Every structure is written in structure tokens, then in C-alpha cells.
Amino acid sequence: MGAYSANYPVCDEETMKQRYLKIGNKYYSHKSVIRLIDHHSGISQDPEEIIRSLVQDKLNIARESRHFRWNCPPFNPEVLASILGIRCEESVELTHSEDAELHPTGNGRMVIRYNPDKPKARQNFSIAHEIVHTFFPGYQDKYHARHQSGKFDSENEVEFLCDLGASEIVMPTPEFDLDVKSMGVSLKSLQKLSKLYEVSLEATAIRMITTDSYPCALIVLDYSHKPAEKKEIEASKYQPSLFRDDPWEPPPISLRVQYFVRGAHFSPYIPKHKSIEESSPLYEVSVTGKPFQGDAVLNLTKSPLNTYVEAMALPKTHNTNLNSRVIAILFNTRKNS
Ligand SMILES: [Zn+2]
Structure with a gap:
């Protein structure tokens, strides 16, 4: 908004x-x-x-x-x-x-x-x-x-x-909270609740994560430059190229954390704009559009984050040939404690 x-x-x-x-x-x-x-x-x-x-x-x-x-x-x-x-x-x-x-x-x-x-x-x-x-x-x-x-x-x-x-x-309390309790937190519940309440997947996911029932968090990934790169690109528009044969190339766009929502019982903090490695299963979801469920080690925090992940592709919000956005539910594992 x-x-x-x-x-x-x-x-x-x-x-x-x-x-x-x-x-x-x-x-x-x-x-x-x-x-x-x-x-x-x-x-x-x-x-x-x-x-x-x-x-x-x-x-x-x-x-x-x-x-x-x-x-x-x-x-x-x-x-x-x-x-x-x-x-x-x-x-x-x-x-x-x-x-x-x-x-x-x-x-x-x-x-x-x-x-x-x-x-x-x-x-x-x-x-x-x-x-x-x-x-x-x-x-x-x-x-x-x-x-x-x-x-x-x-x-x-x-x-x-x-x-x-x-x-x-x-998605009012207590109706929505009771539904989350009975269905549990998962991609399957997310899709069911989104249909049942006629609310977008993202808004449903945010509400689901913050019901405080489970040790989980939500990340949404999208393709973007990091803020410093955006400034660099903006500045380049006003600087004439000094060498015509060697034009300035903007940095490549990466799949990054667009936003992070942490449930009350999930300890790690994932910063905005952090990029996802191409070897990550979350990157794979973006490229193939196929959902992923399983254990993963994510390099999004100071030390590697061991987590159980459920992730799926989201519709694009940009008219480009970039791959899909990704929504992922992360669950705390004992290895992080
Ligand atoms: Zn308003």
C-alpha cells in the first residue's frame, strides 16, 4: 500500500x-x-x-x-x-x-x-x-x-x-485462528484458507503466520536490485558515459527477500533484500514453478539456517521475462536453537 x-x-x-x-x-x-x-x-x-x-x-x-x-x-x-x-x-x-x-x-x-x-x-x-x-x-x-x-x-x-x-x-478472530489451529500451518492449509476466506494468498499467509500457534515464519521473494544498486542505476541516468565503446552495465537482478514475517515463536531474523543463491531449492521453485517441501539449509541469516520449508511460486507482479516470485513458510528446527 x-x-x-x-x-x-x-x-x-x-x-x-x-x-x-x-x-x-x-x-x-x-x-x-x-x-x-x-x-x-x-x-x-x-x-x-x-x-x-x-x-x-x-x-x-x-x-x-x-x-x-x-x-x-x-x-x-x-x-x-x-x-x-x-x-x-x-x-x-x-x-x-x-x-x-x-x-x-x-x-x-x-x-x-x-x-x-x-x-x-x-x-x-x-x-x-x-x-x-x-x-x-x-x-x-x-x-x-x-x-x-x-x-x-x-x-x-x-x-x-x-x-x-x-x-x-x-479473517476475523476467533474464526480464522480456530481454522488455522484445526488445519495446521502448511501450504495446503494456506491455499484452503485463501479460498475459504476469499483473501489473497499473501494476505492469508501473513495472517496465518501471526496467529502465534506455531514456530514458523514467512518469506516472500522477488527479483530486484539491492538498495545500493538501485541508487547506482538511478545515478547512472544522470552521468554521461565517458567511454562510448564501454557502456556502463547495470548489475544483474537477483531473487531477494521482499519481506519477512516472523511468528512469535520463530527466533531467527531474516533481513530484507538478502539474495537467494541459485543452488537453493527456493531459487528452483522460482525457475520451475514447482512447489518444494523438505529440509533445507538457507544462507539468509548470520549462520546457516536449518529449516523445514514449504514453498510455492506466486504470480509475477512485473511484466518481464524474470522467473516467478516465491512464497515460503519456514519452520524452526532444533538445530537452530
Ligand atoms: Zn489507505
Whole structure:
């Protein structure tokens, strides 16, 4: 999810960094987040806990409404929006987002406009994301637009919190947690849960890993340059070639860790941008598109990581001839302890 406020002058006021709050190992400075914390200090000082609690309150309203479409998965966020008095409408003419936007209607109400041409799982998550925007004090003052979907963006505090809340809406506690408990954590369960809850594989995987039941972690791999290489490539655009016969060649692109999500009982830490060796079974998954299940030693941490891995290819997000992205569930083994 992109930084909606960074791209539009209308939101400049929101990015003014006036106060910093350190909660756990995270710093919060976004004005909307600080206002959320001040407004709900009775719940917690942690905005993640506040969002989870507010989602639970709304879900309880939905459960108590005994709406026939809110009693088992897939949980349709349009039903929740309607119970909360928010209108949802399809729109193929979104101005600020390719997914969904939240607009005031002028009569004190809000409307969520979403792109019906996106896959159903993406529509669901986008609508849920926009609902969570309404939990922030002052949300009525402007529009909100959802950007890229499919991964958590911790660099933007509000977007991250809206994704966190959206995840809870479409995969609510306790229903989702109970399903994970009964199915266990595996690629098979991931695919089943993704279908059952009508949520993308990646969003389901993140939610599954963070149910805290198992000592496991998630990595998603994609082809990219590391940040230093990106800077080098960017700088090369502005530097004329000194030797015409010897043009500058950009460094080759590698399969790298796009993001890492650690369950509460998984100890090793895998840094972002770390590249995968071509001899790794995860690289093989990317090339062949065939899933892998088995023991593997991954050179992604300071010392080699002995792990049991289940990995599969993901659809590409880029229009290139590069191989597939890869999603992998890693399980702690005793050798690492
Ligand atoms: Zn948003």
C-alpha cells in the first residue's frame, strides 16, 4: 500500500511530524496515528492494539446484527460496511487509486468506491482497508485512496494499520485462528484458507503466520536490485558515459527477500533484500514453478539456517521475462536453537 498522503498535497498536513511515540520497537509520528492513540488511550497506547480492538467492536456489532451473510467465511466486508452505514459502490473511474477510495458524501456519510475489475480477493481486502480508515479521528475531512495491494507497508503508518485492520476484518478472530489451529500451518492449509476466506494468498499467509500457534515464519521473494544498486542505476541516468565503446552495465537482478514475517515463536531474523543463491531449492521453485517441501539449509541469516520449508511460486507482479516470485513458510528446527 502506497503512501497515500505522500502523493497528494491535500494530505500534506497529515505528514507534519510534530510528536514521536515509541511503542515496542516501532516509532509513530503520523498525525493521524497520534490522534488515534490520544483518542483511544483508554484502550491502549499501542495503535496496533487499538485498531484490533476497534475492529473487534465492529465485528461484534456485525455478529449481533445476525446478518445472514456475516456468519461464516468468506466474510464480505461490504456487509460490514452496510451495517456500519457506509455505502459501497463499484466504480471504473477511480481518480486516485486503482483499487478503492473512501469519500465523504456531503451528508456526514461516507462511500467506498472500488474497482470491480480487480480479483474478488483484492476487492474484499481493499473495501476492508477503507473501512479501517473510518476508525481514525478526522477521517471525514478528506478522501483516502488505497494504492498497491498484496503486501504490508510498514513505512507508512496509517496504511500499515489499515491493512492490519483489514486483515482482521476479512479473517476475523476467533474464526480464522480456530481454522488455522484445526488445519495446521502448511501450504495446503494456506491455499484452503485463501479460498475459504476469499483473501489473497499473501494476505492469508501473513495472517496465518501471526496467529502465534506455531514456530514458523514467512518469506516472500522477488527479483530486484539491492538498495545500493538501485541508487547506482538511478545515478547512472544522470552521468554521461565517458567511454562510448564501454557502456556502463547495470548489475544483474537477483531473487531477494521482499519481506519477512516472523511468528512469535520463530527466533531467527531474516533481513530484507538478502539474495537467494541459485543452488537453493527456493531459487528452483522460482525457475520451475514447482512447489518444494523438505529440509533445507538457507544462507539468509548470520549462520546457516536449518529449516523445514514449504514453498510455492506466486504470480509475477512485473511484466518481464524474470522467473516467478516465491512464497515460503519456514519452520524452526532444533538445530537452530
Ligand atoms: Zn489507505
